[in-house]
Amino acid sequence: MAEITFEGVTKVFAGNVTAVDHLDLHVADGEFMVLVGPSGCGKTTALRMLAGLEEISSGTLSIGGRVVNHVLPKDRDVAMVFQNYALYPHMSVAQNMGFALKIRGESKDEITRKVAEAASILRLSEYLDRRPKALSGGQRQRVAMGRAIVRSPRAFLMDEPLSNLDAQLRVEMRVEIARIQRLLGVATLYVTHDQIEAMTMGDRVAVMRGGKLQQVAPPQELYDRPANEFVAGFMGSPPMNLLRVRTAPAEGRLALAVGAQRLELPRAYEASHELPTDADCELVLGVRPEDIEVVDEAGSGPTLRTRVERREALGAEILVHLALVEAGAPSSVAYDEDVAITRPSVLVARMAPQARVGVGDVLNVRLNEERLHFFDALSGVSLARGTA
Amino acid sequence: MSRDTVDVAETDTSVERRVRARRAGRGALFVVMLGVAVVMLYPFWVMIVDSLKSENQFLAGHGFSWSSWRTLSSTIPVLQEVISSTIICAVSILLILAVGLPAGFAFAKLKFRASGVIFLGIVSAMMVPLQAILMPEFVNITRLGLTGGYTGAVLVYAALGTPFSVFLFATYFRGVPDELIEAGIVDGLGYVGALWRLIVPIAIPAIATVTVLQFIQIWDDLLVGLLFIQNTSERPITVGLAVLAAGRTTSIPALMAGSLLSALPAMIVYLVFQRYLVKGLTMGIDR
Incomplete structure (x- = not known):
């Protein structure tokens, strides 16, 4: 478990496109931080830089006090949940969940125990032998969560994990993810474009636009005291x-x-x-x-x-x-x-x-x-x- | 009758007409495919029947005998040649896969300078026919002193088969979502680990496709074996049969037995892998 700090983090893509512009953001240990904004605002890029999937152009990114700018993804000890789940199609649910532990070289018994524990938290125990193909959207989503939580990582990174679910399931999983995050108390950076998710799930919400951070505040404060027109217009449905x-x-x-x-x-x-x-x-x-x-x-x-x-x-x-x-x-x-x-x-x-x-x-x-x-x-x- | 009922009745007949048309289409297709099957299978039938006759029985048009198989095995070292063919095929295909898989992965998933141009270069190598480069290739391999045994032939086959496999794997891997690899990387894999533990298992159809197509091509090839393998003890079956036909025997039944023997492995490989082959060749279509 650890805190996450972005200090002046900037990402410039080839062709001089600035995706993230001097981002300063602090996610406290155990905090659920939602990064929200319209598409193309740089929120996913920020998340991918944290995961190590995208290089940082300038600035400092640290996890638990350690600067990770040049640390390989596998050595950052963060777990990521992808939008389309990215489950390994040739592995069973149990193998999917235990894969990171297997790579880390943990013993078979240990892996089985941790997978069983995570599966019971996620109510997946009866599906452990199935392949991802034989699961419903909601179950796949839970497996993706499971893959993240078995590792007991220092941080959870979630990239629009609910956007492929239907409306009703999304509401259920919203509650579920928030519950699990509180249960485990791991610092979480959750990216979404859905302001309802932002309002309901986050301890604090960071609103981004055009690569720039607009405001970071608890959801209600964001709603009651928007720092600018953009935040006022973005949060709330219908908007202000x-x-x-x-x-x-x-x-x-x-x-x-x-x-x-x-x-x-x-x-x-x-x-x-x-x-x-x-x-x-x-x-x-x-x-x-x-x-x-x-x-x-x-x-x-x-x-x-x-x-x-x-x-x-x-x-x-x-x-x-x-x-x-x-x-x-x-x-x-x-x-x-x-x-x-x-x-x-x-x-x-x-x-x-x-x-x-x-x-x-x-x-x-x-x-x-x-x-x-x-x-x-x-x-x-x-x-x-x-x-x- | 109201207008609605008329409409419904009309729709009914048009649906019926369409169903009947589809059935007729299926029937016609079946007849055509039956014809194709006969054309394809008839030579096999002839091979099987004629290989089971002595020369006299063949001329008479009926009878049954194993004598042609005995003639075959006593004239050329059939078993040895089948083993040679198998070794050549296996090693060549392994080389092709060992180069094609990582190269295809790199072209599909990694960003590097001039990757497009290099890919184009490799793919255009697919267009070069063997016969066009045979002589320079022979000179090269001879200079390297590799014309005796399997090695020279294996290298030539691998070089000829690799461009296609790179192309096929790159195309296949482009259909694999980036997130899958990224998930593996976040889970603790490097690129090599991701290729080996995530990509290869889901690329089985593509691997099977490359294997089958290359197997058939290499197994059936005569030219390279004839030129590059000069030790008679390491000759593949196709060369053996050519030698047989070139004068050691004029027995048609013995030739039939040899042809059947050499055709069987390719058929077996095809039948075993055909399920994947269709998947591998049509990949991307249903996505």
């Missing part, structure tokens, strides 16, 4: 609504121009955020879908007048797409290519299924004034004090 707005202070009170509408803000934000005090400064306002509620009449708190454009019933909740009414000056959702939400001046609100809203209705919605987010219009960095 991001509106391009302008400051419009009047009579010493904070207010924003959202299209042609005016949005009054509580004074508390002056202390908690570094908001521009001048008029007509552009910034990005973020509101989570669950922080929007319908009110009868423009009353207290920040309210906007909207028209229902679309209604998606999900059973337990409905998602209501709201367009700003009288959106004179085009205010638009600021974000972006990766999360693919370029819907001008549309807010998505999460409501109870009982909510009586129909397409075309004009609604006054109030934004939860305690849970607003502000980002710099240019850099996308959060304006909250004490983040980033």
Whole structure:
């Protein structure tokens, strides 16, 4: 067991493509760290560098205090679970699981004992004689896990291990992997593009984009206090609504121009955020879908007048797409290519299924004034004090 | 009748028509394959029947006798020649596999400078016919003093068979996911270990394909054996039969017995490995 440290780790591929750019990340002993981001963000490359399957261009990578930049994969004592499991097709489940131990030269009895132990943790005991071909997707996934845990490695590396499973099995295995990791207490770096996996499994979550680390925090903190627009838009489903707005202070009170509408803000934000005090400064306002509620009449708190454009019933909740009414000056959702939400001046609100809203209705919605987010219009960095 | 019912009825007849057409197609195919089988098997039948006749019985067209087999074994050292052929085949194929497997693995899975060009060079060597390089090859082997026994012939066969095996293995290994090798490497293997313990076991169909095709080619070859093996005691069976046909006997039944004897091993090897052979040759198609 050991901690993992990336210090300024960079990977530049042939053709000058920077896949990972000065990554600083510390995974504590026993910690479950999820590395999340859209495809091509460098998360898998980071993992492969840790495994030793990819050379490090610059920076220092250490496992348990030992720098492993030039250590061969077999001497790093890490176990990896691959996306497509990579089970050895010509070996039985038991042989697959015991293979690393056999290479290490452990005795037959010892291997049998460890494999049996891992199999019972993973509920695989009755399949030990089968070949991978004769197993279901979920069972194969468990064998891949088993191959990793029998070795009692210093770290687990998992590369999207659940992405080949169907939705229901994925939920089960999510719980299962988290359970096993806690049981064994081995430092784990888990790569995924699925933000639900990131939220539910990780002790902490590291969000990456374009080879750069965006934010590392416990899941709830990531959700509540995103460091920038990207993290705000990436975590949460549906993502945070991001509106391009302008400051419009009047009579010493904070207010924003959202299209042609005016949005009054509580004074508390002056202390908690570094908001521009001048008029007509552009910034990005973020509101989570669950922080929007319908009110009868423009009353207290920040309210906007909207028209229902679309209604998606999900059973337990409905998602209501709201367009700003009288959106004179085009205010638009600021974000972006990766999360693919370029819907001008549309807010998505999460409501109870009982909510009586129909397409075309004009609604006054109030934004939860305690849970607003502000980002710099240019850099996308959060304006909250004490983040980033 | 409503429109729906008409549609359903029409679909029914079209399905029936298709089923009937498929059956007719199968029947025709069966007849054609039967014809092919007869054409292929008839020579064997003739070989077997005629080898079991004396010369007089052969001319008369009926009868049964082992005399032609006795003639064969007394004219040429049949057993010795079959053993020679076996040794030549086995050693050549081992060499081909020993070179082809790692080379194919390297071309498929390792990144190195100019690998594409080198691969192309090796593969284009497949196009060079034996006859075109026979004379220079003979000169080379003679200079090395290897024209007496098996060695020269084995080297020539190995050199001729290796490009194809490299090509086949490289193609086969490209279909093996990288993760499999990476998993092995993380588990503690080096590249050699990964090749030997992970890749070779799953490359059995490809190995079988190379073995069968090379076996048939080398076993049936006359030219190399005739030129490069000059010790009569190390002559392969094909050379023996050629000598037999060239004048030691004109007995057709004895020739038939010899031909049958030399054809059998190749057939047996093919029949044993054919299951893998199909797999090896069609690999990549179902993926």
